Amino acid sequence: MVRIKDIALKANVSTATVSYALNGNGTINPEMRERVLKVAKEMNYQTNHIAKSLKIKKTRTIGIVVEDLTSFNSSEIMDGIYEYAELNDFSILFTNMRVVKRLGNQYANIELCAKLTPNVIKEVLNKQVDGLIFIGVHPRDVTGMILEETLPIVYTYCYTSGETDYSVNYDDFYAAYEAMKYLISFGHKKIGVISGLINSDPSRERFNGFYQALADHQLQFNPSWIKTGDWEFHSGFEMANELLAVEDHPTAILAMNDNMAAGAIDACLERGLILPQDISIIGIDDREFSSYIKPKLTTMKLPLHEMGVESMKTMIDILNKEGQEARIKKLNCSLVIRNSVDKLK
Amino acid sequence: MVRIKDIALKANVSTATVSYALNGNGTINPEMRERVLKVAKEMNYQTNHIAKSLKIKKTRTIGIVVEDLTSFNSSEIMDGIYEYAELNDFSILFTNMRVVKRLGNQYANIELCAKLTPNVIKEVLNKQVDGLIFIGVHPRDVTGMILEETLPIVYTYCYTSGETDYSVNYDDFYAAYEAMKYLISFGHKKIGVISGLINSDPSRERFNGFYQALADHQLQFNPSWIKTGDWEFHSGFEMANELLAVEDHPTAILAMNDNMAAGAIDACLERGLILPQDISIIGIDDREFSSYIKPKLTTMKLPLHEMGVESMKTMIDILNKEGQEARIKKLNCSLVIRNSVDKLK
DNA sequence: CTGAAAGCGCTTACAG
DNA sequence: CTGAAAGCGCTTACAG
Numbered sequence: 001m002v003r004i005k006d007i008a009l010k011a012n013v014s015t016a017t018v019s020y021a022l023n024g025n026g027t028i029n030p031e032m033r034e035r036v037l038k039v040a041k042e043m044n045y046q047t048n049h050i051a052k053s054l055k056i057k058k059t060r061t062i063g064i065v066v067e068d069l070t071s072f073n074s075s076e077i078m079d080g081i082y083e084y085a086e087l088n089d090f091s092i093l094f095t096n097m098r099v100v101k102r103l104g105n106q107y108a109n110i111e112l113c114a115k116l117t118p119n120v121i122k123e124v125l126n127k128q129v130d131g132l133i134f135i136g137v138h139p140r141d142v143t144g145m146i147l148e149e150t151l152p153i154v155y156t157y158c159y160t161s162g163e164t165d166y167s168v169n170y171d172d173f174y175a176a177y178e179a180m181k182y183l184i185s186f187g188h189k190k191i192g193v194i195s196g197l198i199n200s201d202p203s204r205e206r207f208n209g210f211y212q213a214l215a216d217h218q219l220q221f222n223p224s225w226i227k228t229g230d231w232e233f234h235s236g237f238e239m240a241n242e243l244l245a246v247e248d249h250p251t252a253i254l255a256m257n258d259n260m261a262a263g264a265i266d267a268c269l270e271r272g273l274i275l276p277q278d279i280s281i282i283g284i285d286d287r288e289f290s291s292y293i294k295p296k297l298t299t300m301k302l303p304l305h306e307m308g309v310e311s312m313k314t315m316i317d318i319l320n321k322e323g324q325e326a327r328i329k330k331l332n333c334s335l336v337i338r339n340s341v342d343k344l345k
Numbered sequence: 346m347v348r349i350k351d352i353a354l355k356a357n358v359s360t361a362t363v364s365y366a367l368n369g370n371g372t373i374n375p376e377m378r379e380r381v382l383k384v385a386k387e388m389n390y391q392t393n394h395i396a397k398s399l400k401i402k403k404t405r406t407i408g409i410v411v412e413d414l415t416s417f418n419s420s421e422i423m424d425g426i427y428e429y430a431e432l433n434d435f436s437i438l439f440t441n442m443r444v445v446k447r448l449g450n451q452y453a454n455i456e457l458c459a460k461l462t463p464n465v466i467k468e469v470l471n472k473q474v475d476g477l478i479f480i481g482v483h484p485r486d487v488t489g490m491i492l493e494e495t496l497p498i499v500y501t502y503c504y505t506s507g508e509t510d511y512s513v514n515y516d517d518f519y520a521a522y523e524a525m526k527y528l529i530s531f532g533h534k535k536i537g538v539i540s541g542l543i544n545s546d547p548s549r550e551r552f553n554g555f556y557q558a559l560a561d562h563q564l565q566f567n568p569s570w571i572k573t574g575d576w577e578f579h580s581g582f583e584m585a586n587e588l589l590a591v592e593d594h595p596t597a598i599l600a601m602n603d604n605m606a607a608g609a610i611d612a613c614l615e616r617g618l619i620l621p622q623d624i625s626i627i628g629i630d631d632r633e634f635s636s637y638i639k640p641k642l643t644t645m646k647l648p649l650h651e652m653g654v655e656s657m658k659t660m661i662d663i664l665n666k667e668g669q670e671a672r673i674k675k676l677n678c679s680l681v682i683r684n685s686v687d688k689l690k
Numbered sequence: 691c692t693g694a695a696a697g698c699g700c701t702t703a704c705a706g
Numbered sequence: 707c708t709g710a711a712a713g714c715g716c717t718t719a720c721a722g
Contacts, residue, residue, distance in 0.1 A: 003699055014709040019701055026702080029707060050399050050473045051699035054714050059395065061472070064439070069427070072633070075420045082414070082441040091468060094409070094439035096427040123436060127406070128395045262637055288417070289634035292607055348715055359693040364717055371718080374691055396715035399698050 002043045011039040022047070053128060061091040062315055063124030065117070065146075066135040067107065068100040072287055073157055073304055077135050080308020088316055093129055095120045099137055107137050108197075114145050121148055131315045134158065139169055139202050152318045156311040157304075159328070166318065168310045168329040172202045175300045175333040176209030176254065179282045182298070182335055183252045184217050186343040188280060192225035192250030194239040194260050206256050206284070225250050229260045236263025244271060244279075251279055251344050258283040258290045258299055265293060265340065276342035286336050296338035303331040347388045356384040367392070398473065406436040407660055408469030410462070410491075412452065412482040413445040417632055418502055418649055422480050425653020433661055438474055440465045444482055452482050453542075459490050466493055476660045479503065484514055484547050497663045501656040502649075504673070511663065513655045513674040517547045520645045520678040521554030521599065524627045527643070527680055528597045529562050531688040533625060537570035537595030539584040539605050551601050551629070570595050574605045581608025589616060589624075596624055596689050603628040603635045603644055610638060610685065621687035631681050641683035648676040 004022070008015045013036060020026030021036035022045075053059040062085065066074050085092055097116045099107045106112055124132060131151055136142055136158025143160040146153060152166070159167035183191055193210050196203040214221055224246050229235030236255055240263065243249055255261035261283030265275060273279050275295045283290065286301035310329055317325045349367070353360045358381060365371030366381035367390075398404040407430060411419050430437055442461045444452045451457055469477060476496055481487055481503025488505040491498060497511070504512035528536055538555050541548040559566055569591050574580030581600055585608065588594055600606035606628030610620060618624050620640045628635065631646035655674055662670045 001699095004701095005699075015700080016702075016709055016711095017707090020708090023701085027707060032707080046467065046471050048473065048699055049471045050395055050404065051714090052701080054393075054395050054399050054716085055699080055701050057714075061438075069420045069424050075414045078439075079414050079441060079443065079446070082439070083443065086441075086464070091472060092439040093406075094423075094427070094437040096424060096431075098424065098428065101424070119431070122391065126391050126394045127436060128393065287633070289637035292634035293637050294639070346715095349717095350715075360716080361693055361695095361718075362691090365692090368717085372691055377691080393715055396698090397717080399700085399714090400716045400718085402698075 001048070002045050003048070004045075007036065007040050007043060007045055010043065011036050057128075058130055059091075059128050060089060061093050061127070061129050062312070063093045063095060063127070063129035063132045064135065065095045065097065065120055065124065065132060067097050067113065067137040067158075069096045069098075071100055071137045072285075073137070073302065074135055076304035077156060077308040077311070080305040080310075081133060081312045082308075083305075084309045084312035084316075088312075090312070090316065093124055093127055095124055108140065110140075110142060110144055113142070117145055121146060125151075130319055133311050133315060138200070139172070140200065152315065154311050154314050154318070156307050164327070166314055166325065166327050168307050168314060168331070170303050170307065171330040171332055172205030173209040173212070174330075175284050176206035176256070177213050178209075178333065178335060179254050179284065179300050180210055180213030182337075183254065183280060183282055183341060184213065184219070186252075186280065186341060188250075188252035188344070189219055190222070190225065190248070190250045190252070191219065192227065192243045192253045194227045194229045194236055194243070194253060194255045194264060196229060196231045196256045196260075198228050203256060210254060222248075229256070231257055231259060233259045233263040233266075236260025237267045238263075240264035240267035241271075244268070244273075252341070253279065253281045255281060255283050258285040258287045258297060261297055261299065261340070262289065262293050265295070265297070276340050277345040280341040280344075282341055284333065290336075291338060295340045298338045298341040299336050300333040301336045302333055306331050346393070347390050348393070349390075352381065352385050352388060352390055355388065356381050402473075403475055404436075404473050405434060406438050406472070406474050407657070408438045408440060408472070408474035408477045409480065410440045410442065410465055410469065410477060411480040412442050412458065412503075414441045414443075416445055416482045417630075418482070418647065419480055421649035422501060422653040422656070425650040425655075426478060426657045427653075428650075429654045429657035429661075433657075435657070435661065438469055438472055440469055453485065455485075455487055455489055458487070462490055466491060470496075475664055478656050478660060483545070484517070485545065497660065499656050499659050499663070501652050509672070511659055511670065511672050513652050513659060513676070515648050515652065516675040516677055517550030518554040518557070519675075520629050521551035521601070522558050523554075523678065523680060524599050524629065524645050525555055525558030527682075528599065528625060528627055528686060529558065529564070531597075531625065531686060533595075533597035533689070534564055535567070535570065535593070535595045535597070536564065537572065537588045537598045539572045539574045539581055539588070539598060539600045539609060541574060541576045541601045541605075543573050548601060555599060567593075574601070576602055576604060578604045578608040578611075581605025582612045583608075585609035585612035586616075589613070589618075597686070598624065598626045600626060600628050603630040603632045603642060606642055606644065606685075607634065607638050610640070610642070621685050622690035625686040625689075627686055629678065635681075636683065640685045643683045643686040644681050645678040646681045647678055651676050 227239035283299035290297040572584035628644035635642040
């Protein structure tokens, strides 16, 4: 390994001068700088960032704490984070709580999850990262999960109730509203909804979008067209069956995620309905399977990649300007048109 | 931030003694050690690993270079890597070449990919990682991708032709052989195969498994039951159609991945066949969509998580014992029984 | 068994 | 504009 000292020796200058040349700071004669840079290049010098970090007390490394990497949302968010980090010469120290693998669907229990944070946070802190990005498994309030307050944190795919915390998420209201608009554009007037767990924030927000669309288009509100699921395939199946059992059943269903939409499609198919001629179904998420089921699912795609990019951008902006950034960001989902929505035949 | 110096001051000892106490090395009086540790705890001391690393010239950090995080295999492998790393107090520096996003399906071109490595490798090297784990997008020969030879590297989901390189993969031969055995156990005697790209190693190995199973069970070999696909859904669809067009067509199909299996299912369904009564189909991979399509796909599940664990284990063993480990490891796929295989009705 | 001191590879305030 | 020197927070060979 070649060190600054080696360059200094060979170029017959001090290590200070080499450092100035390499970093382009200090007051250094341009010709001297060229000369030193040339020697450095000849010797194939590479900065030892460990040594540099110790001195400047910045690592240009961001710790990522992901609640569960294997959750469908995580890798695309990380891809976005990395894309923006690389562009700005930041490195990523990766950490994985493995919440779903460890706790199953108890991930909703913040206190349980919080027991998994200390190790992971300590690891990242002891490596002196400049900031932390926390990626949730579900867009929920994770207040209390991280108690650390000595470095900037941005939350994505989740948020906190803290007044000073940063978060980047997608807009649930918009997602549901746009999905409804699309359904309505095909002339549907009787629209049912299968929600996620009722105590979840996305469910609430999506309901709001649903209601607003109803109101804006002066459509009938019928309580028997509202069903509560639990985000899982099977609940989509069951709730669709309940929806179809009512006398005057909906001609279109908004399922609050693709799992439930897939379940709903199954239920319709089992009852001998033809999709989308007999009934339309739209989901939210855009999972991998969504284009493999039949009919291919029309859905609102989550802006996961953009959320990752925006999280890292927020982080770097905080690091540079210390808090000029908007604290709460919400990006929009986009409609992915496939084959599960059409006008009634 | 509290430093060793602060503890030394408070405990009225030298920094050397504090260091010995903290690390449990050197020759230190047990009572003294207790006393120092107590003070350290009171002061909530946390090791500054940057400083430590600079001195000991080890970072206990492994660089992960993933060709494409969003590829279906990557996150489960990383999850396994992290699980084993955490158990052994290693950290992960994460790096993503984004090969598929950048090059599309040109990822087969190693030279093109290799142009993306230098930045990413340099990043990881300059942060002084102790070793490198490279995760491919496809189980192919990536010789030439990484020229670095100054630190241990283990390749997973890919390999090199280097005599001294480590790799952990799954056993393609076994996967195909077991899939065949399962088909055969239902009495199928006329078994077709839809392969991946013919110049790919997994295709070749899987063919070998296919032939061996035929031979071991004295089944007929019929060249018209052999079709070459390209790993994609559509080729599965087309090749299945060709397979079904021949007079004496197979009663079961081994598709060399789940994408093509899904395409094959589609083709069968379109021809009005009932699955699995009229024809059986088995895949390899076990993708997320595989349990969402109908019939749910029976398939050979890739041991991705275990490959991650084994990669990290190999890495740590190399670091500890310097090369006692087996250079090439192949783990077995496992049969996931769902609804696409049955005996002929 | 404990401590004084050197040093890991950098950066930077300061003197010249 | 350049260099000598101190120092970031650790570890460790060596002296006592």
